[in-house]
Amino acid sequence: MNCREVEPLLGAYLDGELDLLHSLDIEAHLGRCELCAKSLEELRQTGFAVSAAPRYRASKQLRARLVHPASEQRRVFAPVNLRWAAVAAGFLLAAVTVWKFVPPPDQATGRMERSVVDNHVRSLLANHLLDVQSADRQTIQPWFSGKLDYAPEVEDISAHGFRLLGGRLDYLEGRPVAALVYQRAQHVVNVFVWPATGQPDRPAQAHSVEGYQVVGWRAKGMNWWAVSDLSPASLEEMPLCPCFMPPHPALQARNLRNIIRPASD
Amino acid sequence: MLPHLDSAHNLARWLVGNEQDAEDAVQDSYLRALTYFDSFHGEDGRAWLLAIVRHTCYAQLRKKVQHGLQHSEALAASLELEMVEDHSPDPEALALRNSSRIAIERALAQLPPEFREALVLREMEGMSYREIARITDVPVGTVMSRLARGRKRLQDMLTAKVRKETT
Ligand SMILES: [Zn+2]
Numbered sequence: 001m002n003c004r005e006v007e008p009l010l011g012a013y014l015d016g017e018l019d020l021l022h023s024l025d026i027e028a029h030l031g032r033c034e035l036c037a038k039s040l041e042e043l044r045q046t047g048f049a050v051s052a053a054p055r056y057r058a059s060k061q062l063r064a065r066l067v068h069p070a071s072e073q074r075r076v077f078a079p080v081n082l083r084w085a086a087v088a089a090g091f092l093l094a095a096v097t098v099w100k101f102v103p104p105p106d107q108a109t110g111r112m113e114r115s116v117v118d119n120h121v122r123s124l125l126a127n128h129l130l131d132v133q134s135a136d137r138q139t140i141q142p143w144f145s146g147k148l149d150y151a152p153e154v155e156d157i158s159a160h161g162f163r164l165l166g167g168r169l170d171y172l173e174g175r176p177v178a179a180l181v182y183q184r185a186q187h188v189v190n191v192f193v194w195p196a197t198g199q200p201d202r203p204a205q206a207h208s209v210e211g212y213q214v215v216g217w218r219a220k221g222m223n224w225w226a227v228s229d230l231s232p233a234s235l236e237e238m239p240l241c242p243c244f245m246p247p248h249p250a251l252q253a254r255n256l257r258n259i260i261r262p263a264s265d
Numbered sequence: 266m267l268p269h270l271d272s273a274h275n276l277a278r279w280l281v282g283n284e285q286d287a288e289d290a291v292q293d294s295y296l297r298a299l300t301y302f303d304s305f306h307g308e309d310g311r312a313w314l315l316a317i318v319r320h321t322c323y324a325q326l327r328k329k330v331q332h333g334l335q336h337s338e339a340l341a342a343s344l345e346l347e348m349v350e351d352h353s354p355d356p357e358a359l360a361l362r363n364s365s366r367i368a369i370e371r372a373l374a375q376l377p378p379e380f381r382e383a384l385v386l387r388e389m390e391g392m393s394y395r396e397i398a399r400i401t402d403v404p405v406g407t408v409m410s411r412l413a414r415g416r417k418r419l420q421d422m423l424t425a426k427v428r429k430e431t432t
């Protein structure tokens with residue numbers, strides 16, 4: 001990477017929002033480029049500066065106003081305090097309800113979903129979405145077999161509204177994996193594929209992680225993970241694997257589980 | 266039992282620039298949140314609330330701009346009033362870190378609101394790019410570039426200030 005490529009990513013690097021590959025590239029560059037190292041230090045100082053500006057906390061008066069609104073409002077929003085309790089509980093309940101009805105992913109799956117979302121976000125952030133750009137699967141598949149010890153099956157699903165953009169090398173579980181990139185409307189879908197050595201097939205499981213939809217399954221000896229900010233219903237229409245047709249029951253009514261921060265105030 | 270009130274208030278205060286308007290915006294937002302709570306479907310509660318607060322603040326600002334009040338000027342002016350002479354010795358004049366608190370506050374207030382809100386959410390509320398994207402309703406990549414540009418401008422303002430002070 002040269003200075004021009006490094007400069008716009010320094011902030012994301014400092015914020016810990018960059019993928020491992022770019023972080024390593026940037027670290028290598030910082031080691032030999034005083035200019036960029038200086039820029040980074042300035043960014044860091046700017047961050048310190050901003051966090052020295054006041055964080056305005058809510059006053060007691062505001063709290064009181066919200067809990068005991070003016071008298072004419074009181075008639076309308078009678079037990080406001082109770083209603084807030086309900087909202088706060090609602091945030092929790094949403095988590096609890098889902099906890100109950102949707103089996104939470106086991107720890108390993110949860111971790112994997114998170115990595116998949118991280119990789120997805122980073123692929124969009126660092127402008128490193130595609131290593132090979134082609135709508136032709138005959139081009140993409142051989143490209144991968146030159147880089148990996150396996151060649152993922154690349155499907156043409158443009159008839160279903162998913163345009164193939166190309167592919168990319170990515171890292172998951174400490175190994176290089178193939179990322180197939182599709183686009184539907186304005187939304188990018190990353191599909192990660194790598195061999196599932198000796199593990200049994202597994203039906204699709206969908207979860208929503210911080211607003212992204214993640215679907216994972218195991219079929220044809222491969223691990224598959226699809227991720228996008230598409231609605232669950234639209235991602236469900238992605239006919240990549242047999243369990244998508246008909247829609248897998250696991251995919252229905254499934255926009256709930258998420259990271260809820262319990263009300264702390 | 267008022268969830269995320271400090272975060273909501275801090276964002277509002279930095280967006281609208283004074284305590285009175287900030288409290289009004291927060292009160293509006295929380296009443297709105299109560300009304301629309303049914304439409305909340307278990308996503309990140311803090312992001313949901315802050316998105317409402319932000320929306321309310323922008324509506325308030327738009328109204329003000331229509332009344333001919335340029336927001337960031339007003340905000341900077343109000344800070345000028347509160348500004349006390351700041352003679353703290355500043356040996357490493359160029360070190361941004363030592364910029365006076367007042368200078369930082371003013372610089373931040375002068376940033377365009379989309380840069381300011383990104384910086385406030387990132388540096389003061391410690392939010393991830395994803396959360397900021399959700400609250401401000403833009404793609405993550407936009408958050409990254411807004412933060413980068415916001416920091417750059419802030420730096421320029423602060424170092425220019427320091428240079429002026431030392432000459
Ligand atoms: Zn450089």
Ligand SMILES: [Zn+2]
Nearest residue numbers: 219241242243
């Ligand atoms: Zn399947």
